[in-house]
Amino acid sequence: MAAVELQALLRFLSQDAKVPLATALSKVKELQQANLATPEKLAKVKATEITTMFPDEKMAKVIIAAAKRVTKKRAAGDDSASSPKKRKKESLVSDDAPTSPADLEASVALPISTTPEDALAKMTVFSNRAPLFLAFTVTLLKHTMPEQPLTSRLSLAQAFISTSSRSRAVNLGIQTLDRADVEAEERLAMGQPSVVILGKEIKVLRRWGYEWKESGETGREGVEGSVLGGDQEAGAEHHDTREEIVEGSAEADAEEQPALWALDLEALRKSNKSDITLANAKAGNNSSLPIYTPQSARTYLLKSFDTPSDGKASKTSAGARAAIKEQNLGCLLQALNLLYESWAAALSPAELDKRTWGWYVKVRPEVEQGVAGWGGKNEIRLADILALRRQP
Structure with a gap:
């Protein structure tokens, strides 16, 4: 997996899906082998299909839900869900100086x-x-x-x-x-x-x-x-x-x-x-x-x-x-x-x-x-x- 793809996957798992980073790092290879290394691909499967990689059913459901949310926002031309910097900027400008x-x-x-x-x-x-x-x-x-x-x-x-x-x-x-x-x-x-x-x-x-x-x-x-x-x-x-x-x-x-x-x-x-x-x-x-x-x-x-x-x-x-x-x-x-x-x-x-x-x-x-x-x-x-x- 290219470095950019690896970073994107880790960012999605740890920031959007709230998976502990240590867990995310240990699952990258399995997700790649299953051809599920992007939110778009994860959004198309059911939580039960990744429970072999993520035995915690609740975590599996959260990952799939996050994948669907990110995919939907990207399709609408808004990738803020995958961009912490954009979220930070939005929060900065929402308050009065x-x-x-x-x-x-x-x-x-x-x-x-x-x-x-x-x-x-x-x-x-x-x-x-x-x-x-x-x-x-x-x-x-x-x-x-x-x-x-x-x-x-x-x-x-x-x-x-x-x-x-x-x-x-x-x-x-x-x-x-x-x-x-x-x-x-x-x-x-x-x-x-x-x-x-x-x-x-x-x-x-x-x-x-x-x-x-x-x-x-x-x-x-x-x-x-x-x-x-x-x-x-x-x-x-x-x-x-x-x-x-x-x-x-x-x-x-x-x-x-x-x-x-x-x-x-x-x-x-x-x-x-x-x-x-x-x-x-x-x-x-x-x-x-x-x-x-x-x-x-x-x-x-x-x-x-x-x-x-x-x-x-x-x-x-x-x-x-x-x-x-x-x-x-x-x-x-x-x-x-x-x-x-x-x-x-x-x-x-x-x-x-x-x-x-x-x-x-x-x-x-x-x-x-x-x-x-x-x-x-x-x-x-x-x-x-x-x-x-x-x-x-």
């Missing part, structure tokens, strides 16, 4: 938790690796870029995770990237300032004139100061390192460093101008260049941290499940805040940046190696995160 910087910052507020530490240490959440690393990165940036508002930190963190995930997918053969595409993105990035996050260069847009803090506020405090809580005093300790973060800003006053957006070079290479303009409006981005939106990062975090299953059939409603995930995210961020706060006074921002990968590796969920583990989920013990704190 915030009316002020304060409104924008408030709209992406992350959940907070005041769970006692002994209870926090007993908690376990269930997720895959990428959103956990995103949570690590957002928390890290509170200390390495304390002058940046939450919208900027979410955008920058999402850029780091997205570009890292793409590189990993290319290395595993899950995604292909032509040299011409790489060169095109490099040309588009020329002249843009950049920041370095966990050793990776992220191209940015400066948000000149973005006044997100209330009058009289300084440093990191302000709209986001009440969102995740905790380290209000840490920002003052790191002001002297800000000018090292953005290239070409060594001579600038750190207090004058503007808020930043992470530039989405892949979207810039692929997209059309109208799509960019509509998506940017909701994010509060006034330029014509596409960015990693804070809303996408926030949504990803909110939906990613479930509670481990007890093996019993769940009757929890969608709303209740979303509330559980939000609460779990709040507790995870609380544990990460406690970790970074314990080291903030002892380590420089650069040292915190260097240690983050090692901390993440020690607590990330265990999954299979290689392609089989891509997107795999497992338990994350908050006690393991708390154990990394600096001892007094």
